[in-house]
Amino acid sequence: MEVKMPNVFKDEYQNYDNLLTEATVKYTTGTETLQKGNKLKRGAVLGYISGTDKVTLVNKGATDTSKSVYCILATDIDATDKDMVVPVYYSGGFNTRNLTFGGNDTYKDHKLSARLVSIFFNSIPRG
Structure with missing residues (x-):
């Protein structure tokens, strides 16, 4: 299966959901295997599970490495029934209003761990 990355430099795509916030920050992209049991939207913040080499929705209550x-996630995906290879952003600036987290987590719970991997959370006013 070919995984297509959204073009982060096309204005019409960026204006689609205002997920990307930085014109001067490098957006590094790639692919990861999303653990089955997840149906997620673009902007889902993912944690890495070192024991399985997969990603899942980040959750500060996790007992493994997926708590960071x-x-x-770069596109909507339904991995309810099977693991899926998905396009992701490894770095860049992201609008906190368009991010999703596991549990009752917010961007404030993950600001430090995001910063350590060159992911920046920015609050963009509505308008």
């Missing part, structure tokens, strides 16, 4: 930010 690893990457951001």
Whole structure:
């Protein structure tokens, strides 16, 4: 299966959901294996599970390495029934209003771990 990355430099795509916030920050992209049991939207913040080499929705209550930010999902995906290879952002600036986290987590819970992997959370006013 070919995984297509959104073009982060096309204005019409960026304006689609205002997920990307930085014109001067490098957006590094790639692919990861999303653990089955996840149906997620673009902007889902993902943690890496070192024991399985997969990613899942980040959750500060996790007892494994997925409690820390690893990457951001680049497109909507339904991995309810099987693991899926998905496009992700490994670095860049992201609008906090368009991010999703596991549990009751917010961007404030993960700001430090995100910063350590060159992911920046920015609050963009509505308007």
